[in-house]
Amino acid sequence: MIKDNQKYLNRLHVIVDAVTIACMYMLAWFIKFVIMEQPENVGSLPLQTYFTAMIAIVPGYLVLYNECNLYTPKRGTQTRYEFFNIVKANLMGAAVIMMLLYVAKLIHFSREMLLIFFVLNVFTSTLTRRIIRKILRFVRKKGYNLKHILLVGYSRAAEGYVDRIMENPEWGYHICGILDDKVPRGTVYKGIKVLGSIDNLHYILPENKLDEIAVTLSLINYDRLEEIVNFCEKSGVHTKFIPDYNSIIPSRPYTEDILGLPVINIRYVPLTNTFNWMLKRVMDVVGSIFGIVISSPVMLISAILVKCTSRGPIIFKQQRIGYHNKPFMMYKFRTMQIQKETVEKKGWTTPNDPRVTRIGRFLRKTSLDELPQLFNILRGDMSLVGPRPERPQFVEKFKEEIPRYMVKHQVRPGLTGWAQVNGYRGDTSIVRRVEFDIYYIENWSLSFDIKILFLTFFKGFINKNAY
Numbered sequence: 001m002i003k004d005n006q007k008y009l010n011r012l013h014v015i016v017d018a019v020t021i022a023c024m025y026m027l028a029w030f031i032k033f034v035i036m037e038q039p040e041n042v043g044s045l046p047l048q049t050y051f052t053a054m055i056a057i058v059p060g061y062l063v064l065y066n067e068c069n070l071y072t073p074k075r076g077t078q079t080r081y082e083f084f085n086i087v088k089a090n091l092m093g094a095a096v097i098m099m100l101l102y103v104a105k106l107i108h109f110s111r112e113m114l115l116i117f118f119v120l121n122v123f124t125s126t127l128t129r130r131i132i133r134k135i136l137r138f139v140r141k142k143g144y145n146l147k148h149i150l151l152v153g154y155s156r157a158a159e160g161y162v163d164r165i166m167e168n169p170e171w172g173y174h175i176c177g178i179l180d181d182k183v184p185r186g187t188v189y190k191g192i193k194v195l196g197s198i199d200n201l202h203y204i205l206p207e208n209k210l211d212e213i214a215v216t217l218s219l220i221n222y223d224r225l226e227e228i229v230n231f232c233e234k235s236g237v238h239t240k241f242i243p244d245y246n247s248i249i250p251s252r253p254y255t256e257d258i259l260g261l262p263v264i265n266i267r268y269v270p271l272t273n274t275f276n277w278m279l280k281r282v283m284d285v286v287g288s289i290f291g292i293v294i295s296s297p298v299m300l301i302s303a304i305l306v307k308c309t310s311r312g313p314i315i316f317k318q319q320r321i322g323y324h325n326k327p328f329m330m331y332k333f334r335t336m337q338i339q340k341e342t343v344e345k346k347g348w349t350t351p352n353d354p355r356v357t358r359i360g361r362f363l364r365k366t367s368l369d370e371l372p373q374l375f376n377i378l379r380g381d382m383s384l385v386g387p388r389p390e391r392p393q394f395v396e397k398f399k400e401e402i403p404r405y406m407v408k409h410q411v412r413p414g415l416t417g418w419a420q421v422n423g424y425r426g427d428t429s430i431v432r433r434v435e436f437d438i439y440y441i442e443n444w445s446l447s448f449d450i451k452i453l454f455l456t457f458f459k460g461f462i463n464k465n466a467y
Helices: 002-035 047-067 079-104 111-141 156-167 198-207 219-235 274-309 358-365 373-379 392-401 405-410 430-442 446-460
Strands: 147-152 173-179 192-196 212-215 238-241 254-258 261-265 315-321 327-333 383-385 414-416
Touching: 002 047, 002 111, 047 079, 079 111, 147 156, 147 198, 156 173, 173 198, 198 219, 212 219, 219 238, 274 327, 274 358, 274 373, 274 383, 274 446, 315 392, 327 373, 373 414, 383 446, 392 405, 405 430, 414 446
Parallel strands: 147 173, 147 212, 173 192, 212 238, 383 414
Antiparallel strands: 254 261, 315 327
């Protein structure tokens, strides 16, 4: 069974990490004092001092690796999270070493060697774990080291779970079957059979041939949830709960504890955190001021061209719906001929739209018409990065037609966004655009914003759907 294999795999992983850390520490010393310096000048501290420190550093780093969840099973998780945890553990280790050196007043202990050790250790730890992952995935694809699972309850959650397991055989899961009271025995979903009723657990669990029980009850059977979990827990088999609430809670929920009472929040929005909100606002203010200064010659030329090539104002103002569903006036360089408001409200711009001026077509294609929105950002109506704001009539329409559409108004609208850098702008799928917007809202981080801004320069400004 996998539970026995996992114990030995974890121990082997610890040994591999210990050897890796020790080897990289010695290699860092060799690079610093043999390659980078002359052999006769190997530092003001003797070799024994450095290698005595290694006796404490190796187990210390193993403790940090454990604290950063680097020894928990990670079937199905993304490797980038493991990389971030490796970097975090090594940063913590470096900080502790530097603090101890300061307290012990070891001013001659080479900081350069520690920096080399940090870089080498992060690289090799990541590489060895990637190699181990690939080996395990290869073994699992061949049918070895499998984790045997039984699903209790036939539901949308059960089908979704089966779908993911079938698409990723390298995870090493083997679904033995499904138990359900309402779906007939013998029903098959992608090769997985319904074996019988839920009461069959009383006969299956004592055989001790399962590694996990996944409770995938449908909502109408939740009255049996406590009974099933209690019985599974008594058997000693690891039990996990996959809730069938996608239609109710369609995103990643998070829990909080209120005096021992767990509360499930339907949606996690990092920007509801005051520190995150302030951090993003500071970035918006600094970024918009920088953008205004840098782009001022381009905006001046654009303004002159708009004024000289068509009749009407330079700046076009249009009402959009923003943060917390509040309307605001969004600024753009005017790219169309002057038209009545009733005509303007009819719909989006279409390819070869006769209303668009010649200079306007260029401004739209290059997204230069959006530059005045830097002032919207400075005012606080918008953000550098976020879901693009829509006109009131379209908001009223889409909120009735598209599930979760209004979620996008839980953050400030943006000059650019995750949907836009993925090609969803102009006359493209609103549903897909909303999916990308919600992903951004639920996974916001400062590094994510920076990534989107970076991608905007290469993918966001000029787009075939901008007309």
